[in-house]
Amino acid sequence: RHDGNADVIRQELASEHGIVIGLRSVELKVRPWRRELLARKRATVRFETPPGRQLQIDFGETRVWIGDERLRVYLFVATLGYSRRLHIRASLRQGQADWFAGMEGAFLRFGGVPAEILLDNAKALVEHHDATTREVRFNGRLHAFARYWGFAPRACAPYRARTKGKDERGVGYVKKNAVAGRRFANWATFEAHLDQWTREIADRRVHGTTGVAPSERFAGEAEALRPLGGRAPFGQLRDLVRKVQVDCAIDLDTNSYSVPWRLIGESVQVVVLGGRVVVRHAGQVVADHSLCAGRRQRIVDRS
Numbered sequence: 001r002h003d004g005n006a007d008v009i010r011q012e013l014a015s016e017h018g019i020v021i022g023l024r025s026v027e028l029k030v031r032p033w034r035r036e037l038l039a040r041k042r043a044t045v046r047f048e049t050p051p052g053r054q055l056q057i058d059f060g061e062t063r064v065w066i067g068d069e070r071l072r073v074y075l076f077v078a079t080l081g082y083s084r085r086l087h088i089r090a091s092l093r094q095g096q097a098d099w100f101a102g103m104e105g106a107f108l109r110f111g112g113v114p115a116e117i118l119l120d121n122a123k124a125l126v127e128h129h130d131a132t133t134r135e136v137r138f139n140g141r142l143h144a145f146a147r148y149w150g151f152a153p154r155a156c157a158p159y160r161a162r163t164k165g166k167d168e169r170g171v172g173y174v175k176k177n178a179v180a181g182r183r184f185a186n187w188a189t190f191e192a193h194l195d196q197w198t199r200e201i202a203d204r205r206v207h208g209t210t211g212v213a214p215s216e217r218f219a220g221e222a223e224a225l226r227p228l229g230g231r232a233p234f235g236q237l238r239d240l241v242r243k244v245q246v247d248c249a250i251d252l253d254t255n256s257y258s259v260p261w262r263l264i265g266e267s268v269q270v271v272v273l274g275g276r277v278v279v280r281h282a283g284q285v286v287a288d289h290s291l292c293a294g295r296r297q298r299i300v301d302r303s
Contacts, residue, residue, distance in 0.1 A: 004034040052224025054081035055106060055114040055151075059094045059122075060171035065183040066190060075179070076102030079170040080110065081118075083218040084210060086170055086202045088178070088194045090187075096124040097235070100145055104233055107149065110218075112225025116152040126155050144239045150226055177201070238272040242279075249300075252277060255292045258300040 002008045006027045013019040060075045076089040076098065087106035091098045107113050121129050128137040136155045146153050178197045184190040203215040210217055242250040244263045249256040250270060257277050259268065269280040272291060279287035289299050
């Protein structure tokens with residue numbers, strides 16, 4: 001009840017029970033219970049995920065000598081739950097675009113997308129996470145990013161970062177091994193070093209938990225990842241909502257694109273990517289047009 005605070009117990013013994021006793025005597029008496037409280041807080045159930053199931057992501061902050069300047073650098077680290085392979089991306093900030101770029105870099109490095117991504121409660125990704133009910137409200141753009149790449153986002157329990165312990169240890173490993181004590185002539189040299197260190201050191205080391213080098217263990221995980229399917233980066237995607245007009249079309253950038261007449265008055269999802277305009281309703285593709293480069297044009301598919 002007192003969260004291990006011996007002095008509060010000493011005060012209550014005196015005020016509520018009339019027992020006057022020295023603080024040291026109380027500390028000696030409650031020592032076993034304090035150890036139990038500490039152990040309860042630290043106790044963690046270790047779990048392993050099957051191949052292709054989970055990617056854990058996080059940012060770590062450090063200072064790096066780039067040229068003659070010691071810069072504050074943010075290191076995005078992604079760790080595959082099964083093989084423990086790492087992907088690292090350095091940046092000067094940790095905004096939403098940096099989270100997305102880090103994840104897409106990991107997808108390209110690993111050649112596929114995991115079923116789920118476990119992330120921290122960063123404001124750029126999570127709008128609300130109730131510590132009691134565990135209700136999570138993700139950022140709308142993160143939802144769109146997850147739909148585009150086909151993974152399920154998961155948020156760690158608030159104030160319990162070790163839920164994604166594999167990546168927490170990975171961030172510390174990168175900061176202490178790849179970066180510590182080194183200087184780099186410029187940013188390009190720094191990025192090249194991180195890439196080389198990942199391939200030649202991190203991928204080849206014998207992992208302390210699995211007992212296998214991540215590059216070897218990845219052989220059993222690569223096929224379990226969802227193929228990229230030639231998708232362009234999410235930053236090139238536009239995900240919009242439009243209402244179908246009475247002329248059986250939706251408006252986009254002053255042009256109109258035809259949609260089935262039965263959807264007049266309905267709201268539809270419009271995705272613009274790779275030179276295509278794809279219209280969906282209730283999850284189904286109802287129209288697919290080439291993107292028009294002109295203005296005030298009417299694009300009609302008679303079928």
